[in-house]
Amino acid sequence: MEISGNGDQITADILVVGGGIAGITAAIEASEIGKSAVLVEKEPFLGGRVAKMNQYFPKLCPPLCGLEINFKRLRFNDQVKIMTLTTVEEVTGKPGDFEITLKVEPRYVKDDSPDFDEYVEACPIEVPNQDNFGIDMHKAVYLPQMAYPSIYAVDPSVVNDDKFKSWAKGCKTDIFDLDMKPETVKVKAAAIIWATGWQPYDAAKIDNLGFGKHDNVVTNVIFERLASADGPTQGKIQRPSDNAEIKKIGFVQCAGSRDENHLPYCSAVCCAASIKQANYVREQHPEAEIHIFYIDVRTPGRLEDFYASTDEDEKIFFHRGKVAEVREVSGSKNLIVAAENTLTGKITEMEMDMVVLATGMVPNSVECKPPVDAIMDDWGFLSSDTSSGVVGAGVASRPFDVAASVQDATGSVLKALQMMNRS
Amino acid sequence: MANATILQPDIEFIRQIKAAGGDSLKKCYQCATCSVVCNLASENHAFPRKQMVLTQWGLKDQLLADPSLWMCHQCNDCSTYCPREAKPGDVFAALRSFSFKHFSFPSFMGKALANKAALPALFLVPMLIIFAVLLSSSSGNFGYLFHFTGEVDYAIPFPHGMLDAIFVTGNILVFFFIAFSLLRFWKGLKSNDPDAKGPGFIPAVIATFTELGTHKKFNQCESEKSRYLGHMLMFYGFIGALTATALNFLFTTIIKWMGSPWYIPSPVEFPNPIKLFGIAGGVAMLIGGWLLIRLRMSGDDDAGKSDYHDWLFLIVITSVALTGMLAWILRIIEIPILAYFDYYAHLVLVFFLLWYAPYSKFGHMFYRTLALIYAKSNGIDKPRKL
Numbered sequence: 001m002e003i004s005g006n007g008d009q010i011t012a013d014i015l016v017v018g019g020g021i022a023g024i025t026a027a028i029e030a031s032e033i034g035k036s037a038v039l040v041e042k043e044p045f046l047g048g049r050v051a052k053m054n055q056y057f058p059k060l061c062p063p064l065c066g067l068e069i070n071f072k073r074l075r076f077n078d079q080v081k082i083m084t085l086t087t088v089e090e091v092t093g094k095p096g097d098f099e100i101t102l103k104v105e106p107r108y109v110k111d112d113s114p115d116f117d118e119y120v121e122a123c124p125i126e127v128p129n130q131d132n133f134g135i136d137m138h139k140a141v142y143l144p145q146m147a148y149p150s151i152y153a154v155d156p157s158v159v160n161d162d163k164f165k166s167w168a169k170g171c172k173t174d175i176f177d178l179d180m181k182p183e184t185v186k187v188k189a190a191a192i193i194w195a196t197g198w199q200p201y202d203a204a205k206i207d208n209l210g211f212g213k214h215d216n217v218v219t220n221v222i223f224e225r226l227a228s229a230d231g232p233t234q235g236k237i238q239r240p241s242d243n244a245e246i247k248k249i250g251f252v253q254c255a256g257s258r259d260e261n262h263l264p265y266c267s268a269v270c271c272a273a274s275i276k277q278a279n280y281v282r283e284q285h286p287e288a289e290i291h292i293f294y295i296d297v298r299t300p301g302r303l304e305d306f307y308a309s310t311d312e313d314e315k316i317f318f319h320r321g322k323v324a325e326v327r328e329v330s331g332s333k334n335l336i337v338a339a340e341n342t343l344t345g346k347i348t349e350m351e352m353d354m355v356v357l358a359t360g361m362v363p364n365s366v367e368c369k370p371p372v373d374a375i376m377d378d379w380g381f382l383s384s385d386t387s388s389g390v391v392g393a394g395v396a397s398r399p400f401d402v403a404a405s406v407q408d409a410t411g412s413v414l415k416a417l418q419m420m421n422r423s
Numbered sequence: 424m425a426n427a428t429i430l431q432p433d434i435e436f437i438r439q440i441k442a443a444g445g446d447s448l449k450k451c452y453q454c455a456t457c458s459v460v461c462n463l464a465s466e467n468h469a470f471p472r473k474q475m476v477l478t479q480w481g482l483k484d485q486l487l488a489d490p491s492l493w494m495c496h497q498c499n500d501c502s503t504y505c506p507r508e509a510k511p512g513d514v515f516a517a518l519r520s521f522s523f524k525h526f527s528f529p530s531f532m533g534k535a536l537a538n539k540a541a542l543p544a545l546f547l548v549p550m551l552i553i554f555a556v557l558l559s560s561s562s563g564n565f566g567y568l569f570h571f572t573g574e575v576d577y578a579i580p581f582p583h584g585m586l587d588a589i590f591v592t593g594n595i596l597v598f599f600f601i602a603f604s605l606l607r608f609w610k611g612l613k614s615n616d617p618d619a620k621g622p623g624f625i626p627a628v629i630a631t632f633t634e635l636g637t638h639k640k641f642n643q644c645e646s647e648k649s650r651y652l653g654h655m656l657m658f659y660g661f662i663g664a665l666t667a668t669a670l671n672f673l674f675t676t677i678i679k680w681m682g683s684p685w686y687i688p689s690p691v692e693f694p695n696p697i698k699l700f701g702i703a704g705g706v707a708m709l710i711g712g713w714l715l716i717r718l719r720m721s722g723d724d725d726a727g728k729s730d731y732h733d734w735l736f737l738i739v740i741t742s743v744a745l746t747g748m749l750a751w752i753l754r755i756i757e758i759p760i761l762a763y764f765d766y767y768a769h770l771v772l773v774f775f776l777l778w779y780a781p782y783s784k785f786g787h788m789f790y791r792t793l794a795l796i797y798a799k800s801n802g803i804d805k806p807r808k809l
Binding site for chain 1: 504
């Protein structure tokens with residue numbers, strides 16, 4: 001079916017929720033076999049978590065190049081309607097015949113005026129940069145990476161701020177409209193692909209590993225930002241407490257994963273992610289010692305080579321035994337990590353400059369449940385049973401790495417088509 | 424494969440440990456969180472991770488000879504932090520219970536104390552013996568036992584001479600049995616091959632008794648303090664009550680028999696220091712017992728699982744204190760019918776507690792003491808966090 005309608009009534013074959021790598025893939029794959037799709041994303045940009053990564057494993061190439069290819073495929077595709085700053089409010093109807101109510105948040109920016117850049121440069125208000133976990137500040141009006149449409153976004157926290165309001169009024173009147181209201185859009189679609197992705201597990205809940213208590217304990221997702229050129233340190237890996245160079249760093253695997261007290265499942269990516277991050281350190285700080293503490297190194301398939309070659313590195317050490325204690329050395333911000341060496345039965349304590357917790361993935365569908373009776377497991381992952389008309393894609397259905405997410409998203413389109421055929 | 428180590432798993436042993444409260448043991452995936460969160464684990468001989476895999480493999484002899492089982496004071500931090508809910512604390516408790524059975528002499532007694540079905544028979548023995556004392560003392564006239572008011576004299580139905588004869592003979596016998604069981608255990612301990620050097624035997628004995636006296640290790644439990652307090656009260660209460668009983672026997676019987684003017688007429692009355700000591704001990708045992716029973720009933724993670732050995736011992740020892748205190752009160756307020764019945768129950772319970780000590784959880788004090796002496800003298804017991 002050709003996509004039809006405009007304004008607040010749209011008809012398409014498939015609604016794809018989530019504009020990350022899985023959602024983008026699903027929308028493109030659907031359109032390239034002659035189906036139409038509406039792709040909704042709650043942020044003002046596409047690319048989701050993948051756009052915030054420094055490098056993919058195991059090839060260690062930047063994710064943006066792959067994303068941009070997809071981005072291009074999307075832009076020249078008239079059978080995918082992309083709606084950012086948009087969330088799903090309500091779903092009625094049945095598989096094959098859904099009516100979905102979407103809420104479109106106000107953008108507050110009227111157009112992409114040629115003078116815009118110089119005004120934004122002058123914006124005096126700064127807010128914590130949520131993409132960098134609030135480590136640094138950025139301007140309240142900013143151009144997100146992979147913004148769609150490619151225009152500036154206003155941080156919602158400043159819209160009611162008087163200082164911001166008076167600055168915005170001083171600008172050319174046709175740039176901002178702070179009185180914009182949310183809009184409602186209705187979509188008719190036969191199937192829904194739920195690709196809402198994930199968020200990192202809250203590491204502060206793991207009370208013995210010191211995150212939130214000690215400055216130099218970070219999570220793997222924060223570390224990824226520290227290594228990224230657009231991150232808070234412009235890609236320089238350094239100690240958060242004093243920006244000092246790293247001489248000895250520890251990676252704590254299964255931090256809150258495979259753990260009945262936290263996430264009982266394996267998040268599937270953290271082993272390869274830590275090996276990847278060890279390589280970042282190796283490249284920036286050739287003298288630094290890197291210690292990875294694990295229960296099992298889970299690098300299936302061709303990732304095994306990635307592990308094996310990293311294991312050969314003379315500066316990267318693997319220790320079998322989970323870290324169950326991280327404490328700060330009094331007087332310095334160094335950290336002691338303690339783990340039992342399960343090969344010798346002795347407890348090892350090591351002093352580190354910095355500790356990275358390899359935390360797992362929590363599906364966003366826990367907080368952001370599909371508003372239909374989609375079948376979910378105990379941990380919020382969508383079941384492969386698609387009788388509800390909702391098909392999971394990417395990490396909404398299982399913990400996946402990027403490559404597997406893409407494959408899962410492609411598969412989700414076939415599932416959606418099968419379901420549409422049945423109904 | 425010339426150097427292959429052949430493991431001989433004891434399947435029946437695994438089954439019994441699972442049945443005795445260690446049913447979660449196969450969940451362990453050896454991450455070693457437990458060894459690190461444990462406040463008592465030694466730096467060079469960490470536990471309980473290693474013992475978990477040995478139990479999974481059914482390596483009974485190596486495990487039961489491992490002093491680590493007794494360095495654990497069951498605070499259950501390991502079970503709280505265990506990512507797999509494998510509950511090392513419960514597995515250790517089950518292994519300790521198994522030790523009473525495994526090392527016991529004669530071994531049928533160990534089996535009987537571990538078997539619920541044998542409990543009536545175990546109680547029947549002291550009930551009949553004490554009843555025989557009653558029968559022989561009262562020569563057919565039992566009327567005075569059933570009075571609702573009047574003076575109470577326990578020496579009439581239960582003459583000291585006969586009780587002393589039974590308990591002293593019994594205790595000597597039990598002493599030999601314990602010694603025999605412990606010799607087996609010590610042999611097991613010696614089969615370890617510690618690579619560390621210790622301070623030697625005598626300093627280890629001193630260190631062990633200091634540690635037991637101060638309950639230093641119990642106090643290391645971060646998540647649960649009532650076990651420390653409860654056990655401390657029970658420990659000193661029992662010592663107090665036992666000392667009072669021994670002094671009572673000494674002053675009312677031995678010294679009297681020697682014809683010394685120092686003798687004290689029985690019953691020893693308030694406020695004689697011996698009596699005060701006994702009362703203080705009884706009260707401490709009651710409070711301690713109540714704290715420990717409450718903790719075990721709470722079912723919290725910190726409490727761990729309670730098996731048959733735990734309950735049997737805790738209920739019997741608390742009941743000894745309760746019936747002992749009641750015996751004194753009922754004598755003072757003069758209710759013969761209740762007093763005599765209570766005193767009979769008290770004697771049966773004391774018999775049960777002391778004579779079955781080597782095979783019940785009471786045995787833990789002997790096993791733990793010995794294991795700690797061994798571990799300290801060989802430099803194994805050096806907790807990382809103490």
